Amino acid sequence: MDIFDKFKPTMARRSAVLAAGRNPFGLTVERVLSPTVGIIEGRETILVGTNNYLGLSFDPACIDAALQATKEDGTGTTGSRIANGSFGRHVRLEEAFRRFFGKGHAIVFSTGYQANLATIAGLAGEGDTILADSDSHASIWDGCRLAAAETVVFRHNDPDHLDRRLARLKDKGGAKLIVVEGLYSILGDTAPLKEFVAVKRRHPGSYLLVDEAHSFGVFGEKGRGVAEAEGVEDGVDFVVGTFSKSLAGIGGFAVSDHAGLELLRVASRPYMFTASPNPAAMASVTEALHQIERRPELRARIWANAKRLHDGLEQLGFTLAAPLSPVIAIRLPDEATAVRAWNLLIDAGVYVNLALPPGTPNGACLLRCSLSAAHEPDQIDEVLRRFETMRDRLEMQAAAE
Amino acid sequence: MTPTTNEDAIFEAVTGLLGRHRPAGAVVTPATELGADLNIDSVAAMDLIMEIEDHFEIDIPVNQVGDMRTVGDLAGLVRKEVAAKQG
Numbered sequence: 001m002d003i004f005d006k007f008k009p010t011m012a013r014r015s016a017v018l019a020a021g022r023n024p025f026g027l028t029v030e031r032v033l034s035p036t037v038g039i040i041e042g043r044e045t046i047l048v049g050t051n052n053y054l055g056l057s058f059d060p061a062c063i064d065a066a067l068q069a070t071k072e073d074g075t076g077t078t079g080s081r082i083a084n085g086s087f088g089r090h091v092r093l094e095e096a097f098r099r100f101f102g103k104g105h106a107i108v109f110s111t112g113y114q115a116n117l118a119t120i121a122g123l124a125g126e127g128d129t130i131l132a133d134s135d136s137h138a139s140i141w142d143g144c145r146l147a148a149a150e151t152v153v154f155r156h157n158d159p160d161h162l163d164r165r166l167a168r169l170k171d172k173g174g175a176k177l178i179v180v181e182g183l184y185s186i187l188g189d190t191a192p193l194k195e196f197v198a199v200k201r202r203h204p205g206s207y208l209l210v211d212e213a214h215s216f217g218v219f220g221e222k223g224r225g226v227a228e229a230e231g232v233e234d235g236v237d238f239v240v241g242t243f244s245k246s247l248a249g250i251g252g253f254a255v256s257d258h259a260g261l262e263l264l265r266v267a268s269r270p271y272m273f274t275a276s277p278n279p280a281a282m283a284s285v286t287e288a289l290h291q292i293e294r295r296p297e298l299r300a301r302i303w304a305n306a307k308r309l310h311d312g313l314e315q316l317g318f319t320l321a322a323p324l325s326p327v328i329a330i331r332l333p334d335e336a337t338a339v340r341a342w343n344l345l346i347d348a349g350v351y352v353n354l355a356l357p358p359g360t361p362n363g364a365c366l367l368r369c370s371l372s373a374a375h376e377p378d379q380i381d382e383v384l385r386r387f388e389t390m391r392d393r394l395e396m397q398a399a400a401e
Numbered sequence: 402m403t404p405t406t407n408e409d410a411i412f413e414a415v416t417g418l419l420g421r422h423r424p425a426g427a428v429v430t431p432a433t434e435l436g437a438d439l440n441i442d443s444v445a446a447m448d449l450i451m452e453i454e455d456h457f458e459i460d461i462p463v464n465q466v467g468d469m470r471t472v473g474d475l476a477g478l479v480r481k482e483v484a485a486k487q488g
């Protein structure tokens with residue numbers, strides 16, 4: 001028995017994708033010149049798939065904060081917070097998150113992935129039930145697997161289905177933890193949080209967790225996410241998020257008004273048994289959080305950029321998966337066409353994400369773009385011209401076959 | 402209803418719900434593999450499970466779905482949950 005036998009179907013599919021050009025799952029950006037430009041295969045490439053929503057990865061104040069913190073506190077924490085203790089920076093960043101959200105409790109984690117693992121598996125114990133949206137991110141599914149609770153699934157963005165499932169579970173004891181995302185990362189659609197909150201309120205003993213990984217810093221007047229934009233922050237029990245996108249660092253967080261959140265520090269393995277985030281990340285994220293508070297114009301800019309690309313792609317005749325948001329997914333008819341289109345764009349100096357099943361809902365084959373506040377309107381126009389050329393080449397190739 | 406007919410009825414209903422995954426002409430048996438024979442990946446499996454849950458008014462926890470390879474396994478899971486619901 002070869003330990004790698006199980007990967008045969010995966011390898012066959014990977015070979016087919018590689019045969020069509022370069023490896024979309026192993027691309028190297030040789031140098032990063034700015035939040036929106038990198039060097040790929042020696043070519044200057046416009047980056048339109050980074051999740052660097054506010055463009056803060058090169059912000060001078062964030063960089064200075066990270067440098068200063070490294071000089072003061074070193075490169076790593078070399079251990080977990082239960083073993084080595086917390087650094088002042090962890091505590092201060094948690095305070096900053098409490099203030100930013102106006103919530104009583106906040107915890108930072110080493111990544112957003114671990115924030116979901118720690119929060120979901122920590123909260124939902126034996127006898128409880130997790131109700132997860134069917135389009136959930138891998139970190140949510142893995143949190144469910146790690147949890148002692150049972151998980152059931154409801155249809156994506158379908159509050160009525162959630163309502164029926166909760167009704168069916170009413171005689172089962174235990175708490176119910178509903179898990180949804182604010183902005184869905186692949187298609188760029190948002191959750192109807194108002195309706196989800198209303199459903200939650202109809203079922204005593206149920207709690208709502210919203211992963212605002214992609215919506216934090218982007219949605220809502222203050223940048224607190226889709227729950228703020230929908231005016232339902234009071235109805236959301238737990239907000240989870242990441243530092244890896246609009247905050248341009250690495251790490252994750254959870255905030256809540258429930259004092260019980262603090263128990264995760266002594267009861268949740270993905271918090272307890274991994275090294276805490278390093279000083280540089282804490283410091284740049286603390287500064288980035290200030291900037292989200294102080295610079296609402298960043299939000300205005302990313303939405304204007306998103307609209308420019310969204311409208312332009314629609315005019316070029318592309319089929320877009322969702323209404324306007326900073327995540328714009330283009331539907332292509334099949335995997336081969338999507339791979340070809342992605343390669344043509346890289347050839348032309350445009351980087352977007354290639355998203356294929358089973359990583360996408362309903363077998364969709366997508367080119368996924370994410371905008372940044374740091375994109376210049378001229379860059380977006382250039383991206384649109386290159387998309388137009390790609391579209392024409394695809395049509396020519398299709399006609400030739 | 403004898404247990405046998407009930408089991409048959411559940412298997413029939415489950416195969417009925419396979420819908421678009423059902424290969425034209427081919428016979429679905431309890432040994433038919435969901436992945437290898439019917440091309441049902443993890444995402445498609447979730448949709449199928451939700452249809453089955455709504456049809457039978459039962460809850461099939463996701464962690465049990467992972468152990469399921471064949472249509473027979475799936476029908477077995479449904480049978481267990483239907484029995485649990487009937488007490």
Ligand SMILES: Cc1ncc(COP(=O)(O)O)c(C=O)c1O
Pocket residue numbers: 111112113114116137139181185211213214242243244250251252
């Ligand atoms: C919805 C969602 N949740 C969580 C994460 C995990 O965040 P991180 O990259 O910080 O691990 C991501 C993205 O990576 C995501 O898209």
